[in-house]
Amino acid sequence: MIAQVFLLAGVPAMSAQAQQADSKQSPEEFARCLEQLGQTAVQAGVSEQTASRVVAGVKKVDRVLELDRRQPEFTTTFDDYLNRRVNQDRIQKGRELLQTHRQLLQRVTRETGVPAPYLVSFWGLETNFGAYFGKMSVPDSLATLACDRRRSEFFTRQWVAALQIIDEGAIPAEQMEGSWAGAMGHVQFMPTVFLKHAVDADDDGRRDLWNSLPDAMMSAGRFLESMGWDGEYRWGREVLLPGDFDYSLADGRKLPLAQWRQHGITDAFGNPLARADISAALIVPAGHRGPAFLVYQNFGVIMGWNRSEFYAIAVGHLADRIAGAGGLQVPPPRDLPALSRQQILELQQALENQGFDPGPIDGILGSGTRSAIRQFQQTNNLVADGYPGAQVLKMAGIES
Template sequence: MPPMKRPLRLLLAASAAAAAPAVADDAVFAACLTELRGEAPSRGVNTAAFDTLTQGLAPDMAVVGFLDAQPEFTTAIWDYMAGLVDEERVADGQAMLRKWAEVLAAVEARYGVDAATVVAVWGVESNYGRNFGKRPLLQSLATLSCFGRRQPFFRGEFFTTLQILKLGHVAPDRLTGSWAGAFGHTQFMPSTFMRLAVDFDGDGRRDLVDSVPDALASTANFLADAGWQAGRPWGIEVRLPEGFDPAQAGRRKRRTLDEWQAAGLARADGSPLPGGEETAGLILPAGPAGPAFLTLKNFDALFGYNAAESYALAIAHLADRLRGAPAGFHTPWPTDDPGLSRAERREVQQLLIARGHDIGEPDGVLGARTRRAIADLQRQLGQEPDGRAGRRLLDWLRNPD
């Protein structure tokens, strides 16, 4: 996935929504489209196709605001994990494993990536096809090609999108996605699509929007290309020895399992680590007081899909849950105010609405209006107005007296 998408995994789902859109300059956009039209033939798109596909295109300046927005706050790892790996997503994922068992078995046979991992990516990226994103890709990418930062990057994605449409892989009216251009069941950027998407259902098109088999196989192909090792774990939760220096941690600071064992690390339950010359990095998502993990090559493959350690850990843990692992980790998160599942976040929203706050429909997404309502309530209670919804807030809303 491209760099522009990656940081969003560290934020609440709608953190950029508060950004004020830039003001459109139609003359600048028209001149930019003319420039892009002249460049199109050298990018594999003839002028006639360019004219047809861009007819009536207007800028969507909101995406420039998202690009330049400063996040209001980053998400604590326990909030991030609680929202992405909850009982609802596990149950839905197990249903998808059953529904698509035959396809997933064929995918694993061809690419060597197990069904639980592929379905975990699907669940996190689009909630199993429920959340594709609603912005027309051509409009978003054309706008970002003409305004804001990183125009050369987005121009490449824009021309690749034109190629996808010209080749007929996805119908123009179905090509919607995120503001930055990711689309489909497992949210490929256009350039990633052209490089790694596959036609698994045999209809002659690589369609990540309307073909679940194509999307699942393409995801497995991505992970295989990133170095996925069939039959190997992603990592090991570990216990740190007393006095361990956290400066030794880092996904890229790899040591052999023998060396980690000699440094005093053990499995989280206290049993010995497996030995050997396989190398692993150590990550401490919440610092040395929280869960610790030795990460192996399959974790790096997940990291390659979306370059954030929190994202890779969510995929890895969801995949483990789909295989039957218990909720949570052996070592708890170092907080006295745990994060909330999506069902609990919807309950927070429902209780805020009952108190007269106008936040829209309760959807479990803690967007700007929900955070403002929480911050207002926190001020009334004499608390720091950080807009965060955690266990203590939910308990108070349930029993305010």
């Protein structure tokens, strides 16, 4: 799921005409692009033998372009997202694997500072503990995307990195399989991330994230360490908010725990927050009716792996459950509708029309849109939780 980092980055969608034009790329045009990709790889240090061999075997995959173009019709609710990913089967399997690979995981923790439950959690969310890596040829997928103008520069870098990985002997080109966007192995590294952070932890002379669990787990730990993982603290925690809480504070600001205590926040069981010298931000992913979380620095590190707050909460919560913790004290409400992209587009436009800046009108419920919703709620005497609930949609004139 590292591939999701750029999928969630708010890249503007191409026009229908541009998409149609790219889909009509002729075989001759693709062949010329592929030849140029081979030359680019050689210029970056890939051997001519490797570049020629890989280029000769590459095929354009129209299915990859279809997946790249496809936008989900509806957004996912937090309840649906979390319950699909943090379920009893995954929790139990994670606990079993925590014991089975305890020696390896303890070694990774000693060397990187990342606790074992988090490593297992990432592994579970990325590939269901190695059950599914993806079945698409990475060279084919990356060449197809690099020759498509929408994100050619990004995928050309990934293509070159993939050939460098092949050239170093990590894996033969014909065995390099992964997601449609090129994410690979147990922990779904993109090729550029592989080059920078993958390690040979089993000392067999190869960085093998497909067949070597030691390599995969140590690489994941090194990647998280490089982004600033703090082994002294957890990712965050569920908290309880007082009935009169000012939800406008859940806007991403970081405050010391002492200040959150002053605002009446307790832990999930009603106990006072610890007096640790640490700052945290408050997140209410399902609005004021759902669970609330205070998140620390490591939450931001998880977001460096995947820029989705839902994903980062799922990683942290699954890690807690694998370590033996129970479920959420305040479960996400199940009656919240999944909004369509069209509804979000209409909401963004309505907010902008009323003077509340949602950022790009792109149909994505990002931080800018939530900030605009919060301002709209404050103006209209609603709970300012930044969530597009039924009242917000109704007052904005959006059919729910």
